Every structure is written in structure tokens, then in C-alpha cells.
Amino acid sequence: MSSLKSCKKVELHLHLEGAASPQLVRDICKSNFTQIPEIFDKAGNYKWQNFDQFLSIYEIVTNLFLEEKNFEALIRHVLDKQVKENVLYSEIFLGPHLWSDTPSNRWERFLEIASKAAGEYKNKYGIHTYFIIVCIRHLGPEKALEASIFASKAKSYNVVGFGMAGDEKKFNNLDFMESFNFARNSGLGITTHAGEICGAKSVDEAIQLGVTRIGHGVRASESEETITKLTKKNILLEICPGSNIAMGLYSSLEDHPINFLLNKNLPISISTDDPPFFSTTLSKEYEGLHNAFGWGIEIFSEINKRSLEFAFCDAKLKEKLIQQL
Ligand SMILES: [Zn+2]
Incomplete structure (x- = not known):
């Protein structure tokens, strides 16, 4: 369906470095005269087999973009892709601890570069891009608080939210309560990854953090009780079907619980997470869902409107953009 x-489209769950295509990585290595890391298969795609390998390649990729000019090339690369996919509004995860271990001038400088590029693309293409600062879960609660404090001071750089990415198996969502409270009290939207690698219990913990959205959250489908809690609290699940399948959570879209969760009337959004790592694009996700469940343009439009209702930008902008969907 060309339509x-x-x-x-609205995309609420996209990691900046996770959106770097293999070609961009190779180009950056060439222009920096650095050796291309051994992270690709014979076809030139990212080569990983499990979540731990995925995380270590992610780190290698991130380290290639630590110079300002490379970081700028990355953000422009991602925004170009968003234009191609007809994205009207997106929120992109930025993890400053991936840029330096402790808060540094680079954190603010990179945000300045990112928000300036977002402004340019808004003027040129009418796409609206905002940022969510994420802490890296496996680095622990202290680092998370550093990221949360930084996020609270970065609103002038299009930062609208605070979240958590990283290894779901390390620590407990509730260990990060202080960081999430701090971010929420400073007026930021909050979201966290849960219910992807770990089961429904991790979603229950995320709910206790007071989030209004959960990254993935698909394993809530394993517990009626958890689904009821999500419904009562009116929490949106940022679902990334291609990512879940590539990670081996489900063998195919037909087995994926997205349709089940939609039928439970839970608010959901559709995103790509780290698209080149999972050989996906937003259009591919839509196409797949259309083929698997017969979803037509009306359903996608409803999902996108609902996604905007849960976006972290201000209410006025949401209202304006909902009219455009
Ligand atoms: Zn994610």
C-alpha cells in the first residue's frame, strides 16, 4: 500500500545512535581514516546474535560519533530518514553517558547541535523533533540521577522527557525512583524500557515509577493483571514490533501481541527503536502490520493521533499536529 x-507518522521510540546506518558508519570511518570495526556481516549489515552483543556493537557505533562533526552528521542522517518516512513528529532518545562517563561540556554541545538541526529541519520540511534524555540502566542509579538533573536543565534544547535504556536485567526499575521523580517534578515527561527482555513483572515496576509511557512493554500481554493496571493508569506502550522479532521475543508478526494489546484498548504507538540494527523502517513496520492484521490507514491514523496525545511536547503543539494527521 503506497498510502x-x-x-x-508519529514516532516516540527511536535511539539516535541506533539509527546510524552501516553505510554511515563506514563513511565516517573512511573520512576519519579509522579502521572499520568488525561489526558487519558479509552483506554489510550489523552482525549480532543476542542482546549483549547488540549492546556492545551499539557502544562501538556510539564511540564513532563523539567528534562534533560526526555527531552532527549522525543527527542529520537520522532526520533525513525521518523526512523520507513522512514523520510529522518524533521524540529521539539521547544518552549523554554514552558521550562521556561524567557530565562534560560535550553533553551540552551535542544537545546544541541536535536542537539546531531539529530547528532547521522543522523550518525546511515541517517535521517536529524533540529529545528524551535517557540514563543507561546498567550504569546504576547514581549515574541516572546525573542524567536526570542534566535533562531538567536542557529544555531549551528541545528536551521534553527523561527515560531509561540499557540492560533490563541489571537493577530494578524502582532503584531509579529518585531520578524519575526528579525529572517529573521538573516538568519532563517520563518513560522507561520494560517488558521487553524481562516479563510482565518489570512492567508492573515501571508503572510504580509513575511513567505515562513504557518502552516496549509488550510482555504485559503475559499478565491480565498487568494489562488491567496499564488500562487503569492509562499508560501508552511504545511498541517496536520489528525490534521485538529481531531480538527473538516472537517468531513473527503474527505471533506478536500488538494486535491483542490494541484490541484490549491500550494506547500504543509504533516505532522502530534502532532501525538498521533490525533491518526495518517505519514504512516497513506499517506494511508488515497491514499484511499480518489487515490494519488500514484509519487504524494507523488513530494510533498516530493517540501517540501524539501521549507525546511529551506542549499541549498546544499536540493539538495543532493532531489536525494534520
Ligand atoms: Zn529502545
């Missing part, structure tokens, strides 16, 4: 490619 799926051309329909306007």
Missing part, C-alpha cells in the same frame, strides 16, 4: 509510505 502507508506516504501517510504522516
